[in-house]
Amino acid sequence: MSTFSEANRKAFNELSETYNTKPWQQKLSSQVSEALQKREDWIGVQWATPGDGRDVRLLDYACGTGSITKALGPYVTTIQGIDISENMVEQYNKAALSSGMKPENANAVVGDLFAEKVPEHLAGERFQGFDIAVIGLGFHHFEDPTLSVKRLVERLKPEGVLVIVDFLPFDHDHQQATDADAHGMAHTIKHNGFEAGEMEKLFTKAGLEDFGWSVLAEPATLEFERGTVDRTLFVARGRRPATTWNKMMTWASGMQDQLGGQLDPRADGQHVPPGGHFGLRADGT
Template sequence: MSLAAANKAEFNKMAAEYDLKPAFLKINAQLAEAIRDRLEWIGIDWVSEEDKPEDGKEIHLLDYACGTGVVSRALGPYVTHTLGIDISPGMVAKFNEHAQKAGLDPERIHAVEGDLCSDPPTVSSTEASSTNFDIAVVCAGFHHFNDTELATKRLAERLKPGGVLVIIDFLNPSGTQGQVPEDVKHMVKVAGFDEPTMRRLFEGAGLVDFNLWVMPEKVVLEREKDGKTTRLERTVFFARGGSRLNSYCVLP
């Protein structure tokens, strides 16, 4: 089974209970707070309370590997349109359920099933081919991807000139990829990334002004195996890079 297929199967299993697990709730709350605290650092001209609908200002967010929508909920007040994409239809259903329960307009926020890293990309939405995104974010999904170089390029291609890509994932000491536990090797490619690797990926995708910030507060991962729960502290980084203002690209 491919890495993508394994992730699709595993996250489909987790989807119904994902937002009910205390460990996931705490991690997602930490990440959401960190995202909101880094708005200025991300560098987008966000929508504010002073902006009026009649002004026509729009900020489009691509939440890739969106899960149930932690990034979309954190950035919701600052954008006008959100497209979530996830390989798991179960996660997509939960994302849309949350949006519906919140009374949000599906024309402005919804998720679809898809994989931008397949060849060709498989996404059940023409929006995913747009080059009109002001910001694309992957939160805690990058270590699951089989080809992070391709993923970075595909996401960068969907940014408008001046748009920003943000990757949030686990930090490893420089020059190492860490040890992936045996029981998750079927769905996790690497344990994390170092700064030189992330810089290479961003610059290789044609992105500029790379910057990496490390969350001071660690997150605690919980894994259950043989009836036992193990806890592992991990350091999280935010990496960002911008699309050139004069960029132009042709999507696959």
């Protein structure tokens, strides 16, 4: 583990018991949660719907105590948390159990996907092929953003989506000093926020398509011992391209629909319910 990652591990181990206990932390977590839920269509994942039998899998990377899991839990069927801090992982698993989630549906493990050599315990099927991977407020703590995006993209299934929620650039000197005074966290922060162009480049370089960028209107207020600071949150989204096989399957199923339509006795219009030709419901909505 790099010195920088080790610094993060230690610092978040110490913070884990009080993380998300103060009102400003809870408000920040709700802001992130609402931001994701309001953008459920924009994110562009085929979310789980009751009874459809599909497994929709979320990777909550740098999961902390589980804010992202709480926000997106109702939309997916299986959640894998990963965090570098063993104490955060412990808090996550406690919270998941006490909210009635079964470990096979939501659990977290200790790990660092950005290590030079990715640990073997993160190699299994359980850690691959996600429909969506989300990093909530962790990205500015990662040493190498290019490598981080690349390693997470590798864990997505074709057409899977990567979402990053983080801060727009914030005042370096003032902020670092304030954070350092308050929590001794300055040495865990590598980047003082990100801009749209920077994020788009990172996503494109990692092979993601369909870049999306959305800035939250309401600033997040962080309260440190030396004072309060406002930061602006963004949500960035990108999609792993479909494989040639996926594209062929989509094309084939489109053809099948068309041919099916031509052969369908209803296509002569005699048996189509009112409004049926354009997929309208019979009541015209």
